[in-house]
Amino acid sequence: MNKxxxxxxxxxxxxxxxxxxxxxxxxxxxxxxxxxxNTFHHSQLNAEEEKLQAQLYLLLSVTEVxxxxxxxxEALTEPRLNQQASGLYAFITDGKNTVVWRSTxxxxxxISLLPQDNTFRLNQRLFSQVMFEQPKSLLNILSYDxxxxxxxxxxxxxxxxxxxDAATLIAELNSYRSRLWQxxxxxxxxxxxxxxxxxxxxxxxxxxxxxQLAKLQNNTATQLSDDYPIxxxxxxxxxxxxxxxEKQQRERYRNTMSDLAHSxxxxxxxxxSQLSTSAHHDPIISEQVxxxxxxxxxxxxxxxxxxxxxxxxxxxxxxSVHTMIERLIKIMAKVYPSITITNLSSKSxxxxxDEADLLEVLGNIIDxxxxxxxxxxVIDTHxxxxxxxIRISDDGTGVAHDQQHTILQRGTRADTAKPGQGIxxxxxxxxxxxxxxxxxxxxxxxxPHLLGACFCIxxxx
Amino acid sequence: xxxxxxxxxxxxRNNLQQFLMHNxxxxxxxxxxxxxxxxxxxxxxxxxxxxxxxxxIDGIDVIKxxxxxxxxxxxxxxxxxGNWQDKVLGLEAxxxxxxxxxxxxEELLARLNALTRRSKGHASPEIxxxxxxxxTASKAVNVDGSEIALTQYEYNTLEYLALNNTRVISKTExxxxxxxxxxxxxxxxxxxxxxxxxxxxxxxxxxxxxxxxRGQGYRLTSTHP
Numbered sequence: 001m002n003k004x005x006x007x008x009x010x011x012x013x014x015x016x017x018x019x020x021x022x023x024x025x026x027x028x029x030x031x032x033x034x035x036x037x038n039t040f041h042h043s044q045l046n047a048e049e050e051k052l053q054a055q056l057y058l059l060l061s062v063t064e065v066x067x068x069x070x071x072x073x074e075a076l077t078e079p080r081l082n083q084q085a086s087g088l089y090a091f092i093t094d095g096k097n098t099v100v101w102r103s104t105x106x107x108x109x110x111i112s113l114l115p116q117d118n119t120f121r122l123n124q125r126l127f128s129q130v131m132f133e134q135p136k137s138l139l140n141i142l143s144y145d146x147x148x149x150x151x152x153x154x155x156x157x158x159x160x161x162x163x164x165d166a167a168t169l170i171a172e173l174n175s176y177r178s179r180l181w182q183x184x185x186x187x188x189x190x191x192x193x194x195x196x197x198x199x200x201x202x203x204x205x206x207x208x209x210x211x212q213l214a215k216l217q218n219n220t221a222t223q224l225s226d227d228y229p230i231x232x233x234x235x236x237x238x239x240x241x242x243x244x245x246e247k248q249q250r251e252r253y254r255n256t257m258s259d260l261a262h263s264x265x266x267x268x269x270x271x272x273s274q275l276s277t278s279a280h281h282d283p284i285i286s287e288q289v290x291x292x293x294x295x296x297x298x299x300x301x302x303x304x305x306x307x308x309x310x311x312x313x314x315x316x317x318x319x320s321v322h323t324m325i326e327r328l329i330k331i332m333a334k335v336y337p338s339i340t341i342t343n344l345s346s347k348s349x350x351x352x353x354d355e356a357d358l359l360e361v362l363g364n365i366i367d368x369x370x371x372x373x374x375x376x377x378v379i380d381t382h383x384x385x386x387x388x389x390i391r392i393s394d395d396g397t398g399v400a401h402d403q404q405h406t407i408l409q410r411g412t413r414a415d416t417a418k419p420g421q422g423i424x425x426x427x428x429x430x431x432x433x434x435x436x437x438x439x440x441x442x443x444x445x446x447x448p449h450l451l452g453a454c455f456c457i458x459x460x461x
Numbered sequence: 462x463x464x465x466x467x468x469x470x471x472x473x474r475n476n477l478q479q480f481l482m483h484n485x486x487x488x489x490x491x492x493x494x495x496x497x498x499x500x501x502x503x504x505x506x507x508x509x510x511x512x513x514x515x516x517x518i519d520g521i522d523v524i525k526x527x528x529x530x531x532x533x534x535x536x537x538x539x540x541x542x543g544n545w546q547d548k549v550l551g552l553e554a555x556x557x558x559x560x561x562x563x564x565x566x567e568e569l570l571a572r573l574n575a576l577t578r579r580s581k582g583h584a585s586p587e588i589x590x591x592x593x594x595x596x597t598a599s600k601a602v603n604v605d606g607s608e609i610a611l612t613q614y615e616y617n618t619l620e621y622l623a624l625n626n627t628r629v630i631s632k633t634e635x636x637x638x639x640x641x642x643x644x645x646x647x648x649x650x651x652x653x654x655x656x657x658x659x660x661x662x663x664x665x666x667x668x669x670x671x672x673x674x675r676g677q678g679y680r681l682t683s684t685h686p
Contacts, residue, residue, distance in 0.1 A: 258542050258544070261541065261542055261543070262514060262541040262542055263541075265541040265543075265561075265562045265563060266470055266473070266541050266562060268562065268563040269470070269473055269539075269541070269562035269563035269564065270470060270472045270473045270476070271563070272563040272564065272565065272566075273472075273473050273476035273477055273480070273563075273566060274472065274476055276476070276480060276565065276566040276567075277476045277479050277480050277566075286565075289563060290563075293563050297543055301544070327549065327553070328549070330553070331548075331549060331552035331553060334552060334556075334557050334558065335552070335557075335558050335559070337579060355546075356544070356545075356546045359545045359546050359549060360544055360545045360546070362545075363545030363548065363549065364545065
């Protein structure tokens, strides 16, 4: 049960509130309904008592006590007392509970219904409801004990009893009850519906927040907006500040790594040049320098790439792939004048992320294609929904089948790689996978006349 | 070939200078961007090697400044960072090729050769002028199938004339491109060099490969026996 509840409530705040009000609201409704019914019933009885009391006074005012008992007019002013089974009855008993007078209306009523109470309470009124079995009916009974001086100056104890049928009261109460529950029930439903609506409206900013967080996650936004309710805006502001400082920290880290690479490689360059110029050229030292160089390049750049793999990637600039390829083609034309590079990319292809990352990926792969191509390299792109596919094909000899998988493996250790063998490519692979993208290589898959390697990069945003 | 080397690391600069001079370049070197920019704007170099991270003026800015002053000699950049952002910045600023530190001197030499050749409009390392074949990569000269042994300065003079064989090259230009800035321009060393070259290339005085245009300079002409 607990498990079920936790599954239910963990899913959404709305469900949590809905469940809570579903339990609490009916309780409140039942409680207040009962209270209202009781109050109504109470006031009903009070009113009835007052009515009976009025009758009592009327009766008292017309009563004359003779020696043989109380004398009352044949026809009383209250017509219901003169009419049989009218629902209003009057009795007068003496101190020994013997009926000394009864109204015309009460003639069909058995005497036994009268309270058999021998305690005499002078000048006290007593109101009670009695359930009478035969005929089954609920009766309101008001009794009043009094002493009366008769013509012989004897003090006579008399009890006036006014009885009324409670059937109308019950009918009134029942109709009140059913109307009350109807109203309270529909109010409850309306309240729950209103609460759901209020909750939905109240939780709207949170819904918007989760939407914006999703955008942050898939790199289509850089910051959360600043138009949230004042209760959550401080949290949003803090979050935005963290995003900004995280980005700055990351840039600092990147620069530090870059500087570190720089300061390590300059001495390596000195060693390398010293080796070349010295008389005793030692190939082993030269080879080890190459290895150190590869390890530095690889590990430092991988470290930078790994920073990009935080759950929320904040480098979310929108970069035109077409423009980036154009830039690279211009400079590749300088470095590889014998290669003709054709840009068939779509102008609407966009990359969401860090410009340096796209530059590194495309730079390395286009550079490879130019190195291995004979005369031509063709780059084209394909957009589909949120996917961007970039294909770079050359007219070289292609990649040997058994190497097609290994050259694209992530995390290939730099110290096992031979010089010039795909350090750039492995960096590109790392960057691509840090964006959740994919890279594949095949032969003869490019343009019909390009029978070399074809690298296919796919990003989803 | 006269080369400008701008590199702030003294040992690397000296080693490179030694190595390049050994490979028939006349080298002027600068240790910071300001000095490098001054040298680059003052002298007609055939090629320059510029490190990106330089004191005073950044390597990228040196290249931009040189290019905006219409200085067109090819530039090879040295970068320690090796990321494409740096390469792209350098190449977009006006450099023509890049080399990532550390590098092998042989690779540097190959790149320099390719760059100078391309800048003079020669796609192949072999330049054919009549029966004469000059291999700029191996620095070998063949006349009619037989190899001619040349000293470094003789070869440099011939290569410069060959790379620019569509023009007349003045004595001053030759001097500027063959020797570094400390060389005395008034000496007649160029005339001596040309005389020795003529003797070695054409001992029988049949081909007459180098024509003297009085008051203008020298030109390499198609040689047919």
